[in-house]
Amino acid sequence: MSDETTSTTPSDESVEVQAETPPQVAEEGPAAQEAVAVDETPATEEAPAVAETPADETPAVAETPAADEAPAVAETPAAEETPAPAEETPAPAEEKPAPVAPKPSVPSPAALASKMAARPTPPVTPSVVHEHSDSAKFGRVDDEGHVFVKVGDEEREVGSYPGASPDEALQYFARKYDEIAASADLLVQRVANPDVAAKEVADGLSTLKEHIADAHVVGDLAALDASVTAVEAALAAKRETEQAARAEARAAATVEREAIVAEAEAIAGQHPDQTQWKQSGERMRALLDTWKQHQRSGTKLDKPTENSLWQRFSHARNHFDKGRRTYFAQLDSTRAEAKGTKESLVKEAEALATSTDWGPTARAFKNLMDQWRQAGRASRTEDDALWERFKTAQDTFFNAKDEVSAAEEEEFRANLAVKEELLKEAEQILPITDLEKAKAQLRTVQDRWDAAGKVPRADIDRTEKAIRRIETAVREQDEKKWKSSNPEVAARANSMVTQLRSSIETIEADLAKATASGNEKKVKDLTARLESQQVWLKQAEAAGDEFGS
Structure with a gap:
């Protein structure tokens, strides 16, 4: 309420507060209570009790409901206590309209009581009938209106409800117990729900305990304490379950992180000459992304384990990066050296390309090719360009050589025909019956064989083996005769x-x-x-x- 409302309340109209008072009554006095009755809750079922009690006759209140226990006259009622609409029960102000003017301050309870006594009280029709609470059996109301709750063999005073009947006062405090008991029952259900985290239950339990500690209610307090105890036990079990689940999830996450680290270490441990640097680099980046994803949305590891794994992972990545830089630095040096060597080989090949000294030059080109293979590789572009020059020089020489060889082949074919006839003549020497005659015939064939010249390359081996066979037969026969005459x-x-x-x-x-x-x-x-x-x-x-x- 506003300070203006409080200022209009005379001192002799204040209500004595001994224990628990609603916020409006305890903090702002009867004027605030009056303001609520007039402005917020007209014609409620509890309003007449306040309206008909003069301020100077207001009974002392031993203990009134707390802020969360305030009766309907002191604060806006709950859903079941909502008053009937204004149009059904007109307020006193509607019977005697005030002239249009600035809104006056809220009248004091005494003034309101005088006005209410001067006119008939309008009929009150409650819009909500409160449900009877069985929790009321745990309490009683004495002759002075004080409400007590039974706790075992003892009784405890919980407060009073001025202007209400004993049953209404008892039911009021019983309903407040039911609200707390409902919260306790809900908490029991939530602690049994595996989808509700232990922290949420613990927060709810803490709030419930605060309400129970501050509550002045009538009901089965022993059952309420038992519910709290049950929630505490279930909460401890839930915490153990969650702790075990977290430990299991942490172990699984550790295995997954360990797999990431092991793969990174395997990539970093490859021999530089056998490493596919592009694919391995992409895989390293993918492993880093996976690690970050685990940190963002995966199970958190304990600090020592995560630090240890990260140090290994970081070391593997650094080792890989260092190895890659070293490898490519050496590769650049090796390629530069290979380039220089191959440029020299290309110059030699180009110098030999026009040579007509076929045999020695062919052997020289073979030697150059061996050196080319041993020189290593330059960069792809440079190596391809140098090879093109080397191959062009080589092809130039061997194409010229092949042209000459082709011309010689035509000439050699005529020589082959001559040697084919000589072979037929030499075959007539066998079998040997007259050694001396056979030797004379062979010498004649050999002389003409040498004079015939070269034959095509493909026929050299065949023709030479044929003439050697006949020569061997004559020689063996001659050696046998010599041995027999020795x-x-x-x-x-x-x-x-x-x-x-x-x-x-x-x-x-x-x-x-x-x-x-x-x-x-x-x-x-x-x-x-x-x-x-x-x-x-x-x-x-x-x-x-x-x-x-």
């Missing part, structure tokens, strides 16, 4: 025959003696030796016959 060989063969015959005679004599003496073991050994010597004698005699002995 006096030294013949003498060695005759000497071997003589020695073997003498040895056989000795063995036969020993064998006869062993047989006569009955020495079976010696007989067996001598028999084996005799057989071997006889085989060798046959071979020696055959060799002697071959050499003409």
